[in-house]
Amino acid sequence: MSIKILALIPTYNHHKALPSIIERLMQVNMEILIVDDGSNEMTHQTLISLAKQYPLTILTLKKNQGKGAAIHQGLLWAKQHDFSHAFQIDADGQHSLDNLQGFMNLSSNNPHALISGQPIYDESMPLSRRIGRWFTHVWVWIETLSFRITDSMCGFRIYPIDSTLSILNSKSIGTRMDFDTQIMVHLFWQGVPVIMSPVPVTYPDDNTSNFDVVKDNWRITKMHTKLFFTMIFNLKKILSHRPNYRALTLQVESTHWASLEERSSLMGMFVLAYCCRFLGKKLCMVISTPVILYYYCFNKIQRQASQDFLKHAFQMAARVDKPSSLRHFFSFLEMALDKFGAWTGQMTFDEIVYTSATTFKDLMAQPTGGMLLVSHLGNMEFCRAATSLEHKNRLHLLLHSKNAQRYNQFIKAFNPLSNLNIIEITSINPATIIYLRDRIAQGDWVIIAGDRIPPHNTRRITYVPFLGREAPFSQGPYILGSLLECPVYMATAVRDQAKMSVNLEKLADKIVLPSSNKTDTIDSYVTIFSRYLEKFSLMYPYQWFNFFNFWK
Incomplete structure (x- = not known):
């Protein structure tokens, strides 16, 4: 498959970060399309000035139609000009552009996949955003019956244009803040693998958000309700189109673990780590009790090794209490939770x-x-x-x-x-x-x-x-x-x-x-x-x- 990637930047009243974004894109020789989604006069004039300084294209929408609509129009333009992929980059400058080439390499090696940023936030992220995103993450895991998509709201991603347009032309996809998540879930349902790759995210001090707390939260709520019942009523079809991750070409150092093939034990640790983070260590110990009991009962080799070691250690230490292999297994769980706590900063x-x-x-x-x-x-x-x-x-x-x-x-x-x-x-x-x-x-x-x-x-x-x-x-x-x-x-x-x-x-x-x-x-x-x-x-x-x- 011939790969030709377009940088697609939708903007609505965001223009301050655009010069630095364009300069960085020019360094990797990317063609650039900026979709002006009915911005104000200041942004409009800034875009005209930028078009005179740099070899880029401006596509102007007279009325604000929403981020999803702007991306849809950009994808149609890209298709008409023989691009195979569109690299969506938000115009507010939140995402680090240090690994542009790494994302493009992932796309070139896996042309049928959707490459998405796995946001790595610093302390500038508002708590309300963290909570809101967490609820969306959980709903997406339910809707896809998978942990493959670890963040569906990141506006830093490379779309395979044909697959994306086929969904946009046949499904009713939201055109505003519900777009990113909805299109990603539908692509996953259609068998398109989603590859998550880390990208640092910083919320600029002077950043202006286009997120409408009431309207957009209501849109997202309706979107998840629709996705959930769509999944329920189309379960057989969705399960028959599961993405094939075994055919992907991935590198561990540039890919989030959820995108890798061998992940069964990692998935368990992922869930356990999140439980520890949000519920606390003590409650997590209680919740994990059935798991420990299962391993204790059905892992004869490990249980025998534990009994053998404890027997010799207790005898040599002249301890009067009796050794307990079950306690030994729970001690291992506590060690794992301590490790999770250290890695997550707790x-x-x-x-x-x-x-x-x-x-x-x-x-x-x-x-x-x-x-x-x-x-x-x-x-x-x-x-x-x-x-x-x-x-x-x-x-x-x-x-x-x-x-x-x-x-x-x-x-x-x-x-x-x-x-x-x-x-x-x-x-x-x-x-x-x-x-x-x-x-x-x-x-x-x-x-x-x-x-x-x-x-x-x-x-x-x-x-x-x-x-x-x-x-x-x-x-x-x-x-x-x-x-x-x-x-x-x-x-x-x-x-x-x-x-x-x-x-x-x-x-x-x-x-x-x-x-x-x-x-x-x-x-x-x-x-x-x-x-x-x-x-x-x-x-x-x-x-x-x-x-x-x-x-x-």
Whole structure:
């Protein structure tokens, strides 16, 4: 399919941001059509002046007909002039234009899809807007029987013109503030995939809204009522035209998780995160009880692993109380909710206390970085999520290949603009080592788990005592540490009642592996880490989240 994209800008009395928008569009060589939807004289004269300065087209509607009508007229013009796609950009300048090329690439790779912005709002967004949009989100999920459309009101999107006009010419679609949502739902019903891609949104201080609180809210209410009953009476047809997401060409880093194919577990986390945000952690724990009971009853392997670990931990700690695997499962849920709270901004560093002389801020204040050796005990992810954006960008997370993409999707479900520096352990080569050494010299930190063994390389495993039995630990972190020639710290973060208790202990100023006794030296470092991990495992056994046979 031949792709030709037109920038379509509907405007009604918005002209202040247009010069900067046009300048940015010119940088990516886009042809521009501005549809003047019956604007006032000042805007009209500004448009005439802009048409003299830039190679753009002005389509003037004598009377104000609404945003939807302006877009419809723009799509008809685009069709007549052989454009295949129309990039709708609102004229008020709310949307960041930094990723124009990324949106166009998504459209070029998926020409039959509707590409829509997934708004990332800052503190300038009014609370009333947040609440109103939330209700629309929920209704759209009901109307589409899907979580694919995570925001249907964003005026930053690329329409496939033929598919859109076929609906506009055959359906009764609203022409004002109800247009964006209604046309998107109808496209989805017709089998057009909706790809959501993050876009930062800022409400300018001098922004003038064309939203009529009474009239437009009434229009939106009628629209959702109509869409709901249309869905009910056409359910069989709608279900038979579900969009095919498997045929799409998508990149994780530029796409919201809801658009990706493998999302069943992410969908559950998405719902859980929203419940936690709006209902609070305690109520969310109650609501999630049936889910935890289900997993506890039907996941025999994880339940057996929990019982095995707790039995050994309780015996070694000489505890008189009986271990409870069910409590262990609920502890995992609480850890997940804490993580959600950190990523959504509900929990901050005010809830973190240190049991070590060294703090995370101390590490980040050092002129050079190092390596953090973490584990699946507790919730170290909470600290990374709760830290500042500047610090997040200085952390490089090493994961095994099968987990890297899913983890990135997981984080982007809560913060689509998160700049995660994830490196697959299987792709580490001399160039990667040089890159990481350079970043460490600049003050960055490398994070790697020390309690997971490599999935295929069984040669680089060291067995050392852990809770009274020989357990396998990977040699990889220590070999990597020796190559990076940097300080190595061991780190844990566990929930201690209402606080997050963090401990940072230095393993070595620099790991040195002499060729004469390399294996013995690695064994000594692994033993130190094992004892460190064992100490906190005995103190907080219910926060051990390796739900598999650790000693096998």
